[in-house]
Amino acid sequence: MLKLLDLLSAVALLVWGTHIVRTGILRVYGANLRRILSRSVQKRPLAFAAGIGVTALVQSSNATALLVTSFVASGLMALAPALAIMLGADVGTALMARVLTLDLSWLSPLAIFFGVVFFLTRKQTPLGQLGRVFIGLGLIILALQLIVAAAEPMTQAKGVKVLFSSLTGDVMLDAMTGALFAMISYSSLAAVLLTATLATSKVISLKVALCLVVGANLGSGILALIGTTAQNAAGRRVALGSLLFKVAGCVLVLPLIGPLSQWVDGWPFRTQELVIAFHVLYNSVRCLACLPLTSHMAAFCTRLLPDRPTPEDRVRPRHLDPAALETPSLALVNAVRETLRMGDIVEQMLNNLLDVIRTGNPLLGKEIRKLDDDVDALYTAIKLYLARMPREDLVERDSRRWAEIIELAINLEQAGDIIEHMLSAVQDKKTSRSRSFSDNGLAEITALHSQLQVNLRLSLSVFLNGDQEGARRLRRAKQRFRLQERRYAHSHVERLRQQVVQSIETSSLHLDLISDMKRLNSLFCAIAYAVLDNPDTLPGELEEALEALQEDDVRGLEEQRLPTSPSDSSAIG
Template identity: 80%
Template sequence: MLTLLNLLSAVALLVWGTHIVRTGILRVYGANLRRLISRSVERKPLAFITGMGVTALVQSSNATALLATSFVAQGLMALAPALTVMLGADVGTALMARVLTLDLSWLSPLLIFFGVVLFLSRKQTRIGQLGRVAIGLGLIILALQLIVAAATPMTEAKGVQVLFSSLTGDVLLDALTGALFAMVSYSSLAAVLLTSTLAASKVISLKVALCLVVGANLGSGILAMISAGAQNAAGRRVALGSLLFKLGGCLLVLPLVEPLAAGLEHWPISQQELVIAFHVLYNLVRCTLCMPLTTPMARFCNRLMPDRALADNVARPRHLDPAALDTPSIALANAVRETLRMGDMVEQMLNNLLQVIHGGDPLLGKEIRRQDDDVDALYTAIKLYLARMPREDLGERDSRRWAEIIELAINLEQSGDLVEHMLSTVQDKKTARSRSFSSTGLEEITTLHAQLVANLRLALSVFLNGDVESAKRLRRAKQRFRLQERRFAHAHVDRLHHQVVQSIETSSLHLDLISDMKRLNSLFCSIAYAVLDNPDAPAAIGDEQHLDDDLTEARLEDG
């Protein structure tokens, strides 16, 4: 039992080391890798080589699969080139299995030692993340040694020999067992290396080992299909096409396993080397033959898994790519794009509200409420997306950007609720009672609305660019809006003094609207202070002392 536990822990260490390498590489070079994949779609050989190279870097074909499926899901890549990238990824992972079986025992302690020193001393820098990659590589090499050490005593146990002796009959059963190995260990690489170790110890025959290798490749395709379950139909088609290619290769090669094993046994190399060599050659031949078939396979997958209309009309996030979470800079950029989309929806709500105030189409009320549901849905998606990011690995600059995004998303969500509340107030106090504003009062509300929309647009620009001068201009616009709102409130009271009937009838509504607009303006303009408080922003230090000057300037501009 202890020996089995040692073997399982060694396999788990291998999977963990692979995960560390993948996340480290994606955090340092994730943007470049995604750009490389997106630009390699024009020619199949280039896409094939790209998939192979990216997989060799991140030590996982599943990581490459996530990148490819996310590109297709977002409409940034066609299905056929993505399938070509996946074929290259299969060859890449096979080549890495060959490299990792070399005698690299001397390299493992060096990589772990220097990796830990770099990671702990400079954790938030690129050098620190490369140290993380070195740790992962060292753990992978160490795990392979532990797998061999743990499997050796197991091969001498009679019970284990009896168990594996049951795999000498049916090639289909052996292949399914290999697929199960890959799924349990969450790595076809671990399954192939364990198979090569068992074959070297004569616990299983070469024929069984070859069947297990073919099955392990099939298991990696099933894993990719499961991982793509959260994607839309376009993303899942990538995993489906890759799985069908692997299934076709499995069905074609299994009848030939027995003569292949008989021929390979006479080669003057060890059983372990034979298993690894077969793994590389099998994937290379299969993927080369499948490359011309990517376009027909893409058409078949489109027919097999067509796009389906959404069950409801609530807005869905367009830019929150889960595959980018391992690359904070890209994930934050995705969240920024989705937050700007929220801002556009709030602006549409404000424009529709003004039409309702002017007595426009009453159906616009339903549209405003639907848009508020969309804003709420996007806010929830952004919030959950940012919560999934590993904040402990964010640098100081990314941490500030993370906080800016979540703060603006919260403010926009509250703004949407406030606009919906203003709509209810207008419908209850004006539309339902057939009342109307005075011409002067309506002009004042329209003027405040125009200034409010302008401040929202400026706020989104400040959020996107982080420009200090624009942030100062937004802060002055906030003060100018306050002065305007105060002057309009006094003017309204003056109309009440002169007994203007329309102003008397809509007095409560008029004051409520300009008060709510003041709250909206504060929510929009808060991003200015986040930019001005940024210590990296030029001329931001000590800028608070100029607030009185800004207020004076706003008064002068307002006349």
Template identity: 70%
Template structure:
């Protein structure tokens, strides 16, 4: 019982080491990995090479699968290059299995020792996070040694020998057992290395080992598909395509199992090396041969997992991928995209409001209220998403960006509420009192509305780019809006003096709408202050002189 517990704890340590390496690499190089995986992969060979490189870096094809499915789910990447990356990931994990079979017992304590020193002394720096990666790599190497040490006594048990002796080379049965190994150990790498050890101990024959290795590949595909269950259909298609490719590989190798086993057995290699060598050869040939078919596989997966229409009536976040929370830079980028989406909804609400002012139909009023519900839902989603970002892992720049996103999201949510209240005021005036604006008054409101809409767009652009010149321009536009608002208020009073009936009837509403637009404009222009405050304060004071 103690031996089995030692084996399970070693497997758990391997999983934990892999997790530490993945999160550490993503925290240091997350944004760079995103660029590598989501850009410049239009050519299949480049995507294939990117999959090999990233998997070698994060030490896990499952980690690569999480990244790729996340990017596809967010619309950053199409399915075809994503499948090419996953084929490269299969080759990358096979190569890493070969590297980890070398005698690296001296490397594990060295990595853990140096990693702890760097991580504890420079925890919030890049060097500290690289120390975290070194700790993870050291734990992985140590775990592999412990797995071999713990499994060796188990293999001497008579019952275990009988169990493995029952595997007679039936490829389907062996593949099923190998898949279970990968699922239990949460790693195809551990399953392959365990298979190599069992082969070296003479407990299983080479044909059985081949079946277990192929099954371990399939198990990792099943694991990735189960992990992607929380993704959108677009993200799940990546895991599905990768799993189908591994099942096709099983079908293709079945007719050649005996000749392949005889050829491998004739090589002057140790049994463990033969198993690892087959793993590298099988994955490399399978993935290279299937690379030209990724377009066809993408269309097939789209047919199997079509997009489901959202009938809930309330907008749902598109970019807030929970798997990116372990990488703060990626999580902040997701929150930025979702916040800009809220800005697009506010722009649509403003356009609807103008049409209502001009006598639009009741349907527009209902649509505007529905859009405000969408704004509230997305604002809550962004707020809760950012609350889950580990603040201690953020750099000073990312901390500022975190605060900027929260501030803009709050401002946009308030803007949505103001626009909805403006709609209510207009409807009350038109339905209860049946009054309408004068032509001059409506023209003035439309002019101010156009200026407000332009400032919203410029404010979102400043938030996204952080450009100081654009921020200064936004403050100038705010000052111009303020001057225009005062001029229109004076013009309205002039019409009252001229006894214009429509102006008298709608005077209160007219002035309230101008005041509401002034508040909206302040909310839209707030991003300029954030950008300029991070630079020279003198520029801010100069541009903001006399601006409310």
């Protein structure tokens, strides 16, 4: 029993070592590896070679699969070159298994020692993370030695012989066991190294070892497919295509495993080297044979996993026509229309928020969160659409319009986030605790909400038409809102002084809400600055705008002279 625990702990150490190497390499060179993979899509041989190199570094084909599927899911890479990279990853992990089975016992203590020194002294630097990689390599080599040491006495144990006696004769059972080993250890590399060690110790026969190797490759494909369950259909196709290639290899090679084991057994190598050599040969032949078929496999996987139709209740851009990008003025008009649509959704969020404040309806809360997701989706679409429009090719007027669109889109996206935050605050501090605002407090919030709606509509009108008069009105509305917000804050303090129970219970929420409304108002009114600063403004309009700004400054001074004590605030409105 003790020897079995020693073997399990050695296997765990092997898995942990591969994990440390993988995470250390990704932390130091993750960005570079992503860039290499994303650029190696022009030719299949180049993509194949990139898969080999990246997997050799990170010591895990699963890590490479995660990188590639993320690219395909984001639309940055086509499916066919991604499958070529995955084939290269299978060869890369086989080559690393060969390297790690060399006599590297002298390297383990050196790698662990210098790795610990680098990691502890330079923990937050790239050199410190490379120290982490050295530690992982040392642990892998040490784990292999421990597995050999733990497996040798087990060859004489009757219980172990009975346990592995079931792995003789049935190639399908042996292959499924190898797949299970790979899934449990979360690494086909670890499963293959363990198989080679068990074969060297005569715990299993060479034929069983070869079946376990074939199964381990299949298990890594199943792992990759499980890891893409959260991806979209495009991302899952990568893992599906890689798994189908591995299934085809299993189907073709398993019926021949008997003659192959006899042929391999005649090679002038040790048993461990025979297993690893078969692993390299099997993956190399299979992947090279499948490389010309990546386009056909991509088409087949696309038919098996078609893109899911977008639900009707999910917002999609309506006006962002890619063909219009060749005509910047038309493309800007499309972006303006989509931004106005964002504004309509934000206004709907505002309306629902007031209803939640009044009634606490949880269904409206869910609707607000869905609308915020719609705002985020439209914002991303507008941002990417404008990014495809080279600003250096725009005339000065179109360049200013481009900046206005992106600024308003950013403000509306932030407004959606603020409204969702306000919803959470209302549900946590009011609805869940069965509290309510005082009549005066609710009236104040309603008044500020109404003014917010008016200012939002006015800002969208100013954005659409570039109206100077509307911009000045919006600017003055912003000052009035600030004045009104301060008055209501003072009125709330006065209610607290009068010991109004409802005001005391909802004091924090009340002040937070009017503060968030002030932030919303600033975001809505920001477009006025861009319009008033427009150099295309006529001289007469510019003078009027300056007069309006002076009036705003006077109002700001009046606001600063507002009474600040609760007793004085009772005299205000």
